[in-house]
Amino acid sequence: MLFFSFFKTLVDQEVVVELKNDISIKGTLKSVDQYLNIKLDDIGVLEEVRYPHMSSVKNVFIRGSVVRYVHLPAAAVDTALLEDATRREAEQQATKPR
Amino acid sequence: MSFFGFDPAIPRGGGHPDKAPGFGAAPDPFAGISQHQGTGYEDEDAIDFDDTYDGLGDQLDETNDDLNDATFGGIEATTSTLSKPVGKDFDFHGQTAKVSNVINEEQFRYNRQHVSRKPQNLMKQTRPFKTGYEAYENPDYIPDLQVDVSSKGQTRTASGNVQASQSSSILSAVPQAAPAAAPARKMMSLEEVETAMRAQPKKSASVLTTQGRQQSQTMTYPNIPSAHAQHPLNVQSQSSAPVNLPPQQLSYQRASQNRVPLIPQQVLQAELPGQSVPNTARPGDAPQAQQRSQMIQQSSSQESAPHRQILQNPKRQSAQLAPRPPEPPLPPPQQQPRVFTTGAMGASQQLPIITHPQQLMQLSEEDRNAFLLEDAKRAKRNHKIYMLSRNNGLMTPQDKNFITRIQLQQLMTATGNTVEQDPDAVLSEDFYYQVTSQIRGGARQNPQQPLSNFAQTYLFQTGSRHGGPGRRQNRGGDNHMQRMEMQVQRAVEAAKAKPKNKQLVIEGSLGKISFSNAKTPKPLLNIKRNDSHDRPQSAGRQATSRKVLPAKLSISGRKSILRNIEAVYSTLMKMEDHERRLPAAPANEEQMSVAHHAWQEVMESLGQKLWDDLKVMDPIVEESSILHPFIAFLSYPKGKKAIPRIFRLLDEEKRLTILTMIVVHLNILDVIQNVQPGASGFRPSLVAREEVELFSQTVMPSLFAYVNEAPLQIVIGLLGLIVSRADMQVVLRTKVGLNILTMLLSRAELVKQSQNPSDQEWNQWVNLYNRFFDVIEPMLGIIFPGSVHDGQEMYVWQFLAATGIGANPDQQQRLVVAVKDRVMETVVQSKTLPPDMASQRLADVNLFMRAIGLDVDLLG
Numbered sequence: 001m002l003f004f005s006f007f008k009t010l011v012d013q014e015v016v017v018e019l020k021n022d023i024s025i026k027g028t029l030k031s032v033d034q035y036l037n038i039k040l041d042d043i044g045v046l047e048e049v050r051y052p053h054m055s056s057v058k059n060v061f062i063r064g065s066v067v068r069y070v071h072l073p074a075a076a077v078d079t080a081l082l083e084d085a086t087r088r089e090a091e092q093q094a095t096k097p098r
Numbered sequence: 099m100s101f102f103g104f105d106p107a108i109p110r111g112g113g114h115p116d117k118a119p120g121f122g123a124a125p126d127p128f129a130g131i132s133q134h135q136g137t138g139y140e141d142e143d144a145i146d147f148d149d150t151y152d153g154l155g156d157q158l159d160e161t162n163d164d165l166n167d168a169t170f171g172g173i174e175a176t177t178s179t180l181s182k183p184v185g186k187d188f189d190f191h192g193q194t195a196k197v198s199n200v201i202n203e204e205q206f207r208y209n210r211q212h213v214s215r216k217p218q219n220l221m222k223q224t225r226p227f228k229t230g231y232e233a234y235e236n237p238d239y240i241p242d243l244q245v246d247v248s249s250k251g252q253t254r255t256a257s258g259n260v261q262a263s264q265s266s267s268i269l270s271a272v273p274q275a276a277p278a279a280a281p282a283r284k285m286m287s288l289e290e291v292e293t294a295m296r297a298q299p300k301k302s303a304s305v306l307t308t309q310g311r312q313q314s315q316t317m318t319y320p321n322i323p324s325a326h327a328q329h330p331l332n333v334q335s336q337s338s339a340p341v342n343l344p345p346q347q348l349s350y351q352r353a354s355q356n357r358v359p360l361i362p363q364q365v366l367q368a369e370l371p372g373q374s375v376p377n378t379a380r381p382g383d384a385p386q387a388q389q390r391s392q393m394i395q396q397s398s399s400q401e402s403a404p405h406r407q408i409l410q411n412p413k414r415q416s417a418q419l420a421p422r423p424p425e426p427p428l429p430p431p432q433q434q435p436r437v438f439t440t441g442a443m444g445a446s447q448q449l450p451i452i453t454h455p456q457q458l459m460q461l462s463e464e465d466r467n468a469f470l471l472e473d474a475k476r477a478k479r480n481h482k483i484y485m486l487s488r489n490n491g492l493m494t495p496q497d498k499n500f501i502t503r504i505q506l507q508q509l510m511t512a513t514g515n516t517v518e519q520d521p522d523a524v525l526s527e528d529f530y531y532q533v534t535s536q537i538r539g540g541a542r543q544n545p546q547q548p549l550s551n552f553a554q555t556y557l558f559q560t561g562s563r564h565g566g567p568g569r570r571q572n573r574g575g576d577n578h579m580q581r582m583e584m585q586v587q588r589a590v591e592a593a594k595a596k597p598k599n600k601q602l603v604i605e606g607s608l609g610k611i612s613f614s615n616a617k618t619p620k621p622l623l624n625i626k627r628n629d630s631h632d633r634p635q636s637a638g639r640q641a642t643s644r645k646v647l648p649a650k651l652s653i654s655g656r657k658s659i660l661r662n663i664e665a666v667y668s669t670l671m672k673m674e675d676h677e678r679r680l681p682a683a684p685a686n687e688e689q690m691s692v693a694h695h696a697w698q699e700v701m702e703s704l705g706q707k708l709w710d711d712l713k714v715m716d717p718i719v720e721e722s723s724i725l726h727p728f729i730a731f732l733s734y735p736k737g738k739k740a741i742p743r744i745f746r747l748l749d750e751e752k753r754l755t756i757l758t759m760i761v762v763h764l765n766i767l768d769v770i771q772n773v774q775p776g777a778s779g780f781r782p783s784l785v786a787r788e789e790v791e792l793f794s795q796t797v798m799p800s801l802f803a804y805v806n807e808a809p810l811q812i813v814i815g816l817l818g819l820i821v822s823r824a825d826m827q828v829v830l831r832t833k834v835g836l837n838i839l840t841m842l843l844s845r846a847e848l849v850k851q852s853q854n855p856s857d858q859e860w861n862q863w864v865n866l867y868n869r870f871f872d873v874i875e876p877m878l879g880i881i882f883p884g885s886v887h888d889g890q891e892m893y894v895w896q897f898l899a900a901t902g903i904g905a906n907p908d909q910q911q912r913l914v915v916a917v918k919d920r921v922m923e924t925v926v927q928s929k930t931l932p933p934d935m936a937s938q939r940l941a942d943v944n945l946f947m948r949a950i951g952l953d954v955d956l957l958g
Contacts, residue, residue, distance in 0.1 A: 005531040078534055080739060085530035087667055 002089040006082065007032040007070070016046065016071035017062060023051055025060060036064035499585070506586055659730045663737050666711040670740065673704045673747055708744065709752060714759055725766070728759055733768040735789065738796045745800040753804045754812065760801070761816050761838070764824045769793040770832045793834055798841075805841050810849045810859050814866055817842045821870050830874060830881045836897040843867075843900035871901070871909050878916035895942045899949035910950040921947070925954055 007029070016026045017038060024047070027040030039061050045054040461469065493501075681693040709715070713727035731737040745753055764770060772786040805813065820829065820839070829835030846863055849855055855863075882894055902913055914921075924943050928936035940954050947953050 001527050002530065005528045008528075008531040009534040078530075078537070081533055081537075082530060083736065084667075084671060085533075087664070087671060088529050091668060 001034070002085055003036060004032065004034050005085065007036065007038075010072065010076055013073050013076045015040075015073065017067055018069040018071065019062065020066050020068045023047075023054070025054075025062070027060070030059070033064075036067065038062040038064065038067065038070075502582070502585060655724070655730075659727070659734065662711065662713060662727060663731060663734060663740070666708065666731070666740055666744070667736070669704060669708045669711050670743055670747070673701065673708060674743075676700055676704060705747060708747065712744065712756075714752070714755055718762070726759070726763060728756075729763045729766060732760070732793075732797070735792055738789075738792050741797045742800050745804070750804075753800075754808075757801055757804055757816065758819070760797075761819050762823060764820060764829055764835060764838065767793075767834065769834045770828060773832050774828060790833055794837065798834070798837060801838070802841055805845050808845065810846060810853075810855045810863060813842050813846050813849070814859070814863050817846075817870060818866055821866065821873060826873050827877055827880075830877050831883070833883075833893050836881065836893055840893070840897045840900045843897075843904055847900070847903050867904055868909075871905065871912075874901070875912060875916060878913070882920055892942045892945075895946045898946040902946060902949035905950070914950065914952075917946070921954075 010029050011031060013029055014026065015029050016024055017040065018024045023045060025040060025043050025045055027043035030039040030041045032038050039059070041059045043054075043057060043060055045051045048055055676697070679697070681697055712731065716727050718726055725733070732741070741756075745756070748756070760767065769786075769790045772783070773790055805816075817839075820826075820842075824835075829839070846867075850860065850863075878898075881897070882891055898913065898917060902910055905913060921943055924939055928939045931939065944954050
């Protein structure tokens, strides 16, 4: 849930989503769900020349499983808090009965 | 037209271009609506086709066709279709007949979806002259085998139970019997209508429209085969009688008839008697009367009846659905009511119930107009309802129930047992988001609320939608809500009761199969961790890495330090959590002592644990190669970052201890050791500089905060420690070292000015200061980092200022001599810089100059 929790805070931020098929899509994150499916608005493909068919697409829904990376806006990330959240998550995982 | 492979027979109305003579002549109240619903599909299609066929084909340039033969291999047919009659060898219809089958099917399908768009204009005056055989004049006409369901419904209902009792053996005989029984009492035959129409051709033009509509109701099914067509009278009589049935009733009756679902052909047969039966039955008239009364009953609620019924009368709905024949599904029930309401709605509007065109005729002009307007409105409304409810009934209530249950179940498992979960658990689930949105002043005031009340929220939303703006606040809606609530409750119960079986281990497989839920998307493989494997692995790694990095901290050392840091953090977070749980200020002292005592105890034990985790009190081993654990702690960024949070939770004594630890180990602090300038203008690495930056931002403010409150004795003690223990040469050349010294020196000066320390204390300080000054004086030349051009020396001037303030005149003199060159260089250099930078540099220098009673301006 950490990632879900994290990405939720990035809603309305501009992110670049790099897909496993090498397309990088820049857009405003509209929503994300627990599968880390991503909805982007006002999108643009970073390499317009290579993917001209994407130039007319304005918003996308990306299945979480096809995402390779999400480039984050550094300013929107609270690192200290994220560290703590990670610790909590780890603690939870550790205490959780397996 | 057949050029394109269309069977011209198919748009049934389309074959009759005379479809609406006089239709447009009079004001047509349905003009606007007719597009949506007034016209049938066929009719619409016909209009489209004729209207849109702009004769482009005729404009084709045919003049240069001479060479076509050469071009197309002498195929005459292409041109001959245009000019000559079709030859027998060109079996056009035979071929298109195949297509027409498909088209017929399509059409039927379409009809089913759009039955409400009843063909209504087709009939008109042309109708009477039809024999019903017209279609068959077209040699290739293929009768629509799928009986038009709407007519089926009508006949069925008209005949009602009467028919049910009749055995199907009669059926074949009925067509002959029908004409005899045909003249219905209330019915006006088409001929009569015609006469009436001719009698008042102008006035009734609009009336005719209505009339036409009603008649066309049944009559537009010319391809209901021969039996139908054979008895025009029958057709006419049928026109108005069955019309008045509400759909529920239709289906209801259909359901009540214990008829076997019919396949189309059977339907076809059954239809025949169906059409005639009403006539035979009518003398008794019972069913009709009954229908009429029902109709009136329902007329008031008619507008929403069709779909409300579907929404809220599941039983009836399912009863209606149950006997549905397998392949020709019934028309959606809401398709009929429009026709029927033509009469029915009138009742509610204080207009006479018009069940028959003749009645319309008898009305006064005003009433008629009013009626027609009413009718138009109604039609519009019905159409809207129809559009809204188009897909109603696709799911049975059971289906909906099922889906709802799945959704609720999902919600329950998604949030776990929300009821039992304490807010902390929820918070920790979604910690980052919750806290971040709180920090950023997010919309939610209470982060737990939306989650823990998820089910209620969900309900509430649907509830508000249901409650609507006053429209459907009827009993049914409430019931629906109640049922939903019940369901939610039951789902909650079920989710609680159900033991959570999260994994499935298949025997002999490597891993477990985990079931996913919303919260924990399925981990694909969950391999059991084997603890015994862990140790040898890490031991091996240790061994190898030790070989590689003999000089650095051993991995185990590094690991244990990191582990220490994590331990500190986990305790820290527990303390912070616990802090949040401080019991609210109780009403009286007694409660206070109980609740707070417990809280305090926990807090203290945690604080003690934190202190132990920090390992500040570990014995200091002189000349040891192993870094003191606390200093090691500080050598990691996250260790540094922890300091401000830790300081907040520690008492004065422990803070002092930490400060002392740092001061004692000043030499070996990473932020001092790693930034020592080398012999040849060595620049500390980026990482080291970042560490320094981080230290200044995290640790220093905490220390400052403490020292700023500290009494002179402590300042003396700390400075004494530095002077006696630290390697000044190392300390003085670093930013952190100078900052700490500045901190102490300025604090002493502040204490002197504000608190009037005792002479003894002050003398002690002066002595120490003198010692300190003597130590640093020879090194003042090297305290500046890099050259004068770097401009990174503000902290040095700060240090010099702090030193200068506390110095006696003699010492100030020596100070000036020591740094004079640098001052001059800076002043000179500032003249070459842009004004703002120059003034910045001069201001830095002035910090020092003013401290000793000078000013850079004097040097100008």
